[in-house]
Amino acid sequence: xxxxxxxxxxxxxxxxxxxxxxxxxxxxxxxxxxxxxCTIDKASNNFAFICKKFYVITLLKELGFDTDTLECTGxxxxxxxxxxPDFYVExxxxxxxxxxxxxxxxxxxCLPRLFWNPKLHKNPYKARFIAGARSCAxxxxxxxxxxxxxxxxxxxxxxxxxxxNNSGVNVFWSIDSSTxxxxxxxxxxxxxxxIYDFTTLYTNLDLKEVDDMIGEVID
Numbered sequence: 001x002x003x004x005x006x007x008x009x010x011x012x013x014x015x016x017x018x019x020x021x022x023x024x025x026x027x028x029x030x031x032x033x034x035x036x037x038c039t040i041d042k043a044s045n046n047f048a049f050i051c052k053k054f055y056v057i058t059l060l061k062e063l064g065f066d067t068d069t070l071e072c073t074g075x076x077x078x079x080x081x082x083x084x085p086d087f088y089v090e091x092x093x094x095x096x097x098x099x100x101x102x103x104x105x106x107x108x109x110c111l112p113r114l115f116w117n118p119k120l121h122k123n124p125y126k127a128r129f130i131a132g133a134r135s136c137a138x139x140x141x142x143x144x145x146x147x148x149x150x151x152x153x154x155x156x157x158x159x160x161x162x163x164x165n166n167s168g169v170n171v172f173w174s175i176d177s178s179t180x181x182x183x184x185x186x187x188x189x190x191x192x193x194x195i196y197d198f199t200t201l202y203t204n205l206d207l208k209e210v211d212d213m214i215g216e217v218i219d
Contacts, residue, residue, distance in 0.1 A: 036055040116130065
């Protein structure tokens with residue numbers, strides 16, 4: 001093949017880890033200069049090699065940039081802000097400290113970055129945009145909110161179980177994993193199975209309404 005003919009040192013047989021071979025390291029660095037290497041949506045064990053220019057243009061369009069003039073006008077999702085990132089990080093830090101007694105360590109004094117992974121199961125291909133990072137100003141708050149929602153979910157599950165016991169109607173349709181779904185199929189006689197996908201389901205929810213409904217469940 002191409003690599004066997006043009007880059008034979010990549011396939012040198014050694015007892016070491018293949019990623020530790022000097023030839024492999026050199027080729028990976030060369031590929032990183034040419035492409036964005038990222039995981040594929042819904043198939044995280046697979047990787048895509050994407051042209052850097054195309055990757056950046058896709059991000060610019062999503063954020064509301066004019067790709068010819070690079071002027072940022074924003075859109076219904078994103079709006080340009082006048083200050084530098086440090087200003088907003090400090091704003092987040094002071095709010096969490098004063099209102100919730102949460103102190104952000106130095107490692108997390110930053111904003112998450114926006115990136116995207118290809119959705120190759122779509123025709124034509126689409127992009128899944130993600131604003132996230134291992135370290136960011138809201139990390140500790142995110143952990144607390146996640147734990148709180150998990151606890152709330154357990155209480156709601158028990159509440160729905162009571163409804164089911166009294167009426168025979170199942171109103172709880174949340175699962176922990178696909179394994180749980182497959183196990184439920186084995187214990188059921190399913191003669192017709194259909195799958196539906198909701199486009200931008202969560203991003204279309206009104207946040208005020210979500211907040212009010214969570215409040216009702218807690219009360």
